[in-house]
Amino acid sequence: MFIYVLKKIGVIIPTFLGVTLVAFIFIRLLPGDPVLLMAGERGMTEERHARMMAEFGFDKPILVQYGLYLNQLAHGDFGTSIITRKPVLQEFMTLFPATVELSLCAIILAVLLGLPAGMIAAVKRGSFFDHTVMTGALTGYSMPIFWWGLLLIIFFSGILGWTPVSGRISLLYYFEPVTGLMLVDSLLSGQDGAFWSAIRHLILPTVVLATIPLAVIARQTRSAMLEVLGEDYIRTARAKGLSPIRVTGLHALRNALIPVITVVGLQVGVLFAGAILTETIFSWPGIGKWMVDSIFRRDYPSVQGGLLLIAAIVMIVNLLVDLLYALINPRIRHTE
Amino acid sequence: MALLDIRNLTVAFQTGNGMFTAVDRVSVSLSEGEVVSIVGESGSGKSVAMLAMMGLLPWTARVTADRMEFDGKDLLAMGSGEKRRIIGREITMIFQEPMSSLNPCFTVGFQLTEALKTHLRMGRKERRERAVELLNQVGIPEPVKRLSVFPHQLSGGMSQRVMIAMAIACNPRLLIADEPTTALDVTIQAQILDLLLKLQQDNDMALVLITHDMGVVAETAKRVMVHYAGQQVEHQEIGGLFANPHHPYTAALLAALPERAASKKLPSIAGVVPGQFDRPTGCLFSPRCRFVTDLCRSSEPPPAPAELGSALCHYPLDDGVPLNHPDGKEAV
Structure with missing residues (x-):
């Protein structure tokens, strides 16, 4: 088990280096001069332009720039935004809890609905429920997030007026962030109705963000369950006289979870990517929206740093998934 | 009174091309402590008949019989809850592929004690003691250590011993062994057969041995039923069968x-x-x-x-x- 963990960590380091290189090169392939963009409509003199290019190090050869960047990273410095002049890490950490809150709620919703739906669909294979779930999953998976989000806003916020259109909490409430998670902070603030307001703001973005993972989890659970239910050990479990709930809910599910957990782990990565769209639609002040804004402003250090931090988080989540995987699957845990 | 009495059991499967009769009017009767063997080639429906009796066939199977009684209780009329009190406790079954018949995600100990918990409501400590005793009975060395082992760490022969231990956990009155030695090495085959017969005698349980191996039949059973294409074509005492x-x-x-x-x-x-x-x-x-x-x-x-x-x-x-x-x- 210990060696297994070491091996997994060993893979992460070169992957991370690869990401730094890709992030560094791709952002420089984008057309557009960051210094000119900063100047805006007024423009600037040749001399001032050159000075600013030198100040940010854009005048040096690309390889040197990369070397300097790696050196910075090694010292925990993810760069400074050329727009706000604040450290990228600091900006990221301020906005990150909003994304965590949204993604966490979305993945919890997706698992809570997708897992049982897939299980029941597999057990009642070919039934009306099965067809409904699978059609729903295919629809959910094929829907453009942007369109789906707008549709929900029009219906629930516009026509019915049940939920707010954007933001994390009503402007009526103000309190200092403690954890950065609005649900927790609003409870801690003790203000009447703050928690309920936070929940109402969270519902639509969560549903939109959960749609694709939910569809993927439901489909994966169903197919994994179908495969497992045909195994010999399920017959053994039934031959013991165990109840159908114990046979499917314990003996089959435990085995079916192995591929499902892998998918859930990959979906966390997808969520961070999906959050970019969802956060933009709902003006959710998270890192997805921040990344999009940074790209439009040609804020190289922010995009680069943000990309790296997101990549690092996805890798850490995947490491955790691998560990969970080993916990559930004894065949991995016990390989010598 | 017969322990198991099955008359004219027919099992048909719904397939894409209509019904397929896998078992055709087969009768099996067996008294307490008796050893009976069912022989036939692959596809002769010998396993399906017993799986039907256990209620382990998929829903596509149509099972009909004139009579299907265990210890005087009608298995056909029984609800599934009532049947589960008999299956796994009084009638148990072991299968052809021991390696895939154990759940890879649970320890030997967990799987071994599950029936004890479900049927006999034994406490944790009591279950553990019984599990060690069972592993001893089926000839597994270092039983205490084996309880925490996972199936993939066992050989085929060991897995089949664990399966047997699971099957005899609640002291069943009838054990159905569905080709228990087919997937094993020849040297292990004899050991497993000897073990089954010893346990059958020690516990005085009835044993139905399903096999396609005439050699196995000769060594074990008193009475033999020969199946062909889903039908029971002959039913004789072992001596008569080989002689005439x-x-x-x-x-x-x-x-x-x-x-x-x-x-x-x-x-x-x-x-x-x-x-x-x-x-x-x-x-x-x-x-x-x-x-x-x-x-x-x-x-x-x-x-x-x-x-x-x-x-x-x-x-x-x-x-x-x-x-x-x-x-x-x-x-x-």
Whole structure:
């Protein structure tokens, strides 16, 4: 088990280096001069332009720039935004809890609905429920997030007026962030109705963000369950006289979870990517929206740093998934 | 009273091309502590009959029978909850593939004690003690250590021993062993058979041994049922079966045993067991039978009297001679 963990960590380091290189090169392939963009409509003199290019190090050869960047990273410095002049890490950490809150709620919703739906669909294979779930999953998976989000806003916020259109909490409430998670902070603030307001703001973005993972989890659970239910050990479990709930809910599910957990782990990565769209639609002040804004402003250090931090988080989540995987699957845990 | 009494059990499967009859009017009866063997080739429906009795077939199976009783209780009329109190406690089953029959995600100890918890409501400590005792009984060394081991860490023979331990956990009155040695090495096969017979005698439980191996039959059973293409074609005491088989199929099976071969060339039965689409009319064995007549091809044979092994044949053999055969054909 210990060696297994070491091996997994060993893979992460070169992957991370690869990401730094890709992030560094791709952002420089984008057309557009960051210094000119900063100047805006007024423009600037040749001399001032050159000075600013030198100040940010854009005048040096690309390889040197990369070397300097790696050196910075090694010292925990993810760069400074050329727009706000604040450290990228600091900006990221301020906005990150909003994304965590949204993604966490979305993945919890997706698992809570997708897992049982897939299980029941597999057990009642070919039934009306099965067809409904699978059609729903295919629809959910094929829907453009942007369109789906707008549709929900029009219906629930516009026509019915049940939920707010954007933001994390009503402007009526103000309190200092403690954890950065609005649900927790609003409870801690003790203000009447703050928690309920936070929940109402969270519902639509969560549903939109959960749609694709939910569809993927439901489909994966169903197919994994179908495969497992045909195994010999399920017959053994039934031959013991165990109840159908114990046979499917314990003996089959435990085995079916192995591929499902892998998918859930990959979906966390997808969520961070999906959050970019969802956060933009709902003006959710998270890192997805921040990344999009940074790209439009040609804020190289922010995009680069943000990309790296997101990549690092996805890798850490995947490491955790691998560990969970080993916990559930004894065949991995016990390989010598 | 018979412990298990099954009359005219028929199992049909709904397939894409209509119904397929896998088991055709098979009767099995068995008294307390008796060892019975069911033999037949692959696809002869011998496992399906027992799986049907256990209620382990998929929902596509249609199971009908004139009678299906265990210890006087009607298994057909029983609800699934009531049946689960018998299955796994009084009737248990072990399977052909021990390696895939154990759940890879749970320890041996967990799987072994599950039935004890479900059926006997034993406490944790009591279950553990019983599990160690069971592993000892089936000849697994270092039983305490094995409790925390996962199935992939066991060999095939060890897995089958664990399966047997699981099956006898609640002291069942009937154990069904479905080709328990087929997937194992020859040296292990004998050990597992000896173990099964020893446990059968020690615990005085009835044993149904499903196999396609005549050698296994000879070593274990007192009574043998021969299945062919879903039908029970002969039913005899072990001694009689080997000395004087009454159905041409049984005779041909025995003749194909290497130890009985008279010449250098091993006799074989030409053709294969009929499937869903090439089921012959009349006697199902007629396309492969060397005594076949037009009568065999056109009409289904009635079972012969019990002294002729209830053989499902128009011309049951007696000492190798087909009775009432028009050609007066003699055995070779």
